[in-house]
Amino acid sequence: MGRVAGLLALAMLLLPAGVAAQQRPAFAMQPGRVVAAALPASILSDREVERRLRSGLTATFVLEAKQRDAARRGASRIEIRFDLWDEVWIARRVEFDGKEERQRIATRAALEKWWSAPLRLFAAAADRVALQVTLTVLPFSPAEGEDARAWISKTGEAVGEGSPLIAAMVGTTVSAKPIRSYRWSAEVAAP
């Protein structure tokens, strides 16, 4: 009985640490001192993120990294949209150096696998660097926001009534507010 209670206490102690570890990306330094991050699938499983992914809008994940002891920084982006007609995932990643990759992914498991592949963030100045990394999840892409803005701005003209000022005011208010933000610190060294 005492042994069971001890195990339970240990499990309770380890559980939050396990969750935290699961949430944390794995950072690594690739050849050419390029720092890359492998994002955990748990981010995609977050309830709010999941809801946005299923909406059909393009969820945008912006990953920014800053080298703590130098002015170096870099940013990469992942965009995921669930195509409601074909019921496939349209995924796109743009790395810090502009390298772009697009995928059409049929299943959720395949999406998670693609998601977890290392994403190149920036080229470090040394073999060992301390990083500050932030991940911001936006509910829709700039293009979708712009489309909605244009549509609202035209509402006044289409209806033939109402104030263009109000339509313009409402139109310029549309912007993607982050639904989730994560921040990590890490030390990465060349292998």
Added chain:
Amino acid sequence: MRRSIAFLVLAVAAATMLFWLAIHQVSGFWLDMALRPDVRQALERSMDDQKRLRALDAEHADDYRRRFESTRMLLHRLEVLRMSRAQMLRRFELLLVASFALAAALAATSVWARARRAQARERTEYLDRVAVLQETARRHAHEIKGPLAAARMELERAADGAPPAIRAALESAGDELERVARFIREHASFAAIGAPVLRPVSLEQAIGEFCTTFANAWPNVALRFGGGDATVCADRDLLRQVLVNLCTNSARAIDGDGAVAFSVVRRGAKIAVDVADTGGGIAESLRARVFDPYVTTRRTGEGMGLGLSISRKIMLEHGGDLELVESSPAGTTFRLTFGERECS
């Protein structure tokens, strides 16, 4: 004036707050109407229908796809709108509240400007009225002075060598003529107030000197200077006359011993001198007319009620004003405000 500005600011703030509360309810309602969940559900159902139709009628799959996409676009725009709801509502309310506050501020400014114009008009009319009275006084004094002097000389001549009973009657007549002469002198002094010659005056120095020079002028009144200093453009002699007039009135209003206190105060950009006495106050019925010429509480023969009129005229010609700040059985306070006129 300051109180009415504060009231206007409070009124604008309260009206803006009420307006905001009202539109918060109304605008939220309309935005929610546009984003009703059943609209979204209907659009989603329509998209599902297009997908089902594609399975049943593959030949027209492209048409269903087009309709599906156009519905999806609409649904997504509404979804983007829904996610921006709070931000949009805030901006909308801000715009309305700012418009309302601007309109209210414009109205308040207009009321304030009108009040200022009315005040300026009242001052001009007052100066015109006093100028007419001054001219009348000057003419009366001039017309009476000559015959009065002749009559007094004749009386003095007739009294020489007259029997005692006749002499006593002539002296009594002489006393009455002396009263008329005093009356005429007061009229003449009212008529003779000249335009001020403005020079830089240190109020601390001027009031300090006044308190020393006139320390014994009114035996029942102690003159006190509460401090403060500022240099204003003023006519020192006329300023002294104003203070003398106010102290004379205070001395008459103080029953027994009392005091008149002077203090220099700043009222925004303007400089003022408060003159506060410990007298019995001015009757409420007289307060509104206290600066009108010939308004007095004194008995006939004890003064014509010109002191405050003369004093206000002097201060108005300085570009300032003389106001009754408060009056109660515990005392009366007058305020001399100096304008922003340049020194000569």
